[in-house]
Amino acid sequence: MSEDVKKFLYVNRKAPYGTIYALEALEVVLIGAAFDQDVSLAFLDDGVFQLTSGQDTAAIGVKNFSPTFRALGDYEVTRLYVERESLEERGLSAEDLQEITYEDEDDDWAEKPSIRVVSREEMAAIMAEQDVILSF
Amino acid sequence: MSTLHTVNKSPFETRTLESCLAHCRPGDAVLMIEDGVYGALSGTALSDRVAAKAGAVKLYVLTPDIAARGLPEDRMIAGVTGVDYRGFVDLVAEHDRTQAWL
Amino acid sequence: MKIGVVVSEGPYTHQAADSAYNFVRAALAAGHEVPRVFFYHDGVNVSTRLSVPPQDERNIQENWTALAAEHGTDLVVCIAAAQRRGLLDANEAKRQGKDADNIAEGFRISGLGQLIEMAIQTDRLVMFGD
Structure with missing residues (x-):
């Protein structure tokens, strides 16, 4: 490397939605993607709630940013690690999360789950193999 | 390769300390700052769980924050080391990365 | 060693901006370099020159401004987070058609790229927030 x-x-x-941290974290990820670093996202504790499918913010008057996660593949952000224990503690499973994919350029642009x-x-x-950990 | 984890929440209000300790690896250090220092108190409902981590993980508490809150140093869990801001800086330098559990 | 610092919570309500300040002072005193501090989320509120805390309290903005003057630390306020929260420098105020600006001396408004650049160029990154 x-x-x-x-x-x-x-x-x-x-x-x-309860706080702005998730939205502004995503804004950092999108800007950071231009710097060609080796980027991963981790979702644990209440962070797993960011990825649920079917978010509808119309009645609270706040922008629904959840579709942005599906665009991350276009920014070459292709690794979204979600902690199983955090899901289970909250009564969730992978099926409750939205489908997020990327096209793998090393595999004839095959569509793969992020x-x-x-x-x-x-x-x-x-976490222990990172150089930089940004917490939100 | 090791990590310095910082925790700034009271463990009686959030599960941040618990989550941090569950993700620590042997050789890591946890520094409790701000309201996180309440996690270093002995004789609480959580003391045994925190103390059980001491050894595999080094536990530190920021002394200016415990002094500000009127907590005597002798009320800290055995095995928790007090450091001042200079000690905080040294811990940052000694570990390969810092992870803030915000 | 080069240490980058992020302040991601507002002043006075939360201790984060004070903790970060004390940490940076200690790091500089220990001979480390702190080339930049990046203010994000409500942390951008540290940069307003219009706060008037009671005289017997510390002035968080003035502390940071003095630190920047003494050590040349680059205090960067995220432009996107700042604009949401009503913090504008003279250029931005003019561009947005606003009648006032409020960024204190020693702070500058710039993009999130400055945060990533800081993380790349420093040896350690330390975050203070909520």
């Missing part, structure tokens, strides 16, 4: 490429992990631990459900232990290992 080139010395000027760092491993960035955006850690999302907060639910959407969401990777990992165990808490795997999440800890992912």
